[in-house]
Amino acid sequence: MPTGVAIRDPRQQLFEAAERVLLREGPSALSSRAVTTEADCAKGVLHRHFPDFDAFLAELVLDRIARIDARAATLQAAAGRGAVVDNLADALTDMLGPVAVAVVGLVISRDALRARLREARPRGVPLLGDAAAVLAAYLATERDLDRLSPDTDVDALAPTLIGAAHLLLADRTGAPPDPGALRRVITGVTGAWLR
Template sequence: MPTGVHLRDVRQQLFDAAERVLLRSGPNGLTSRAVTDEAGCSKGVLHRHFADFDAFLTELVLDRAARLGTRARALRERAGTGTVAGNLTEALTSLFGPVPVAIVPLVTFRDELRARLRQARPGGGIAILAEITSAVSAYLADERTRGRITDAADLDSLTLSLVGGTHLLYTDHAPDPPTTEAVAKLVTAALAVAAPQPPA
């Protein structure tokens, strides 16, 4: 088997194992031993491919953040169709899945991981939230060019309200996600100030 394929396979097997441990045991349970036990390999396998455990975690977070890109593109493709509130509700419910929600506290609790993520990508201290924020901001900008968001809307503040509010909803409802109705209510309230006003 070619070395490059083999390496990618090992990395993904370790990432998938780490994801399962994180979902099952939380950030405190995510250790190198727990990951390699879950993957069914020795600790040496992990350390052959990563300088240390924080390097492994950095690559894990960046990999999972990159996977959100497909969902982010799907949101932008919906611009101009359906309703803005409906599109955002569906996208935020998808973007804040179990894995992204579990990764945020992992990054928050590990200073070295956060520092390495900032080195890896500007503004990437919490890469998952940065990816979601970028997706929502780009979508809102697209909708504003179509006249479905008022020109006067502060898109930065609106994005923070949507992403931060949704994250709090998911945190408050852990381990179960909030209902779609709860997310829709938050989205509708946040968008109220950004909706174009009908002519008098």
């Protein structure tokens, strides 16, 4: 990109470029040069908006977490309507889409990034822990609506669902699982508590 040309929303443009690199080449290929090349902008643009590359990566993860937090309202609105398994499958498919799974790989592979994120999220894997909290809140609502048994431990069930879904969806290079696989896993995990 020529010098002096204004960039529309440079932060978002850089995030989108990083996501494309992550999806195409994985976490090990992510560098400031790879991001700015993908975004078709000068390397200085990234450093004008972020103190360093780890700060950029932390903001990328937090942006993804904000999307999960936004999904919480949609999931809560579904409580009491439709099948619980279908609501969970839709939410998990959305929250653990290809970009989110790639971002989890990034968080796991970079110690400095994890350390920076620990300042705000001291436990668990950022993004996965946030998704589990969204599911736990939804499951608690469904329990309160008597669609799950009263003894359902939503704080144990939510991360179990996240882990199982992540195992199904985490292969960045392989074929996605068949559409019914996630619903079968959810049914297996939640079956004892569904009413």
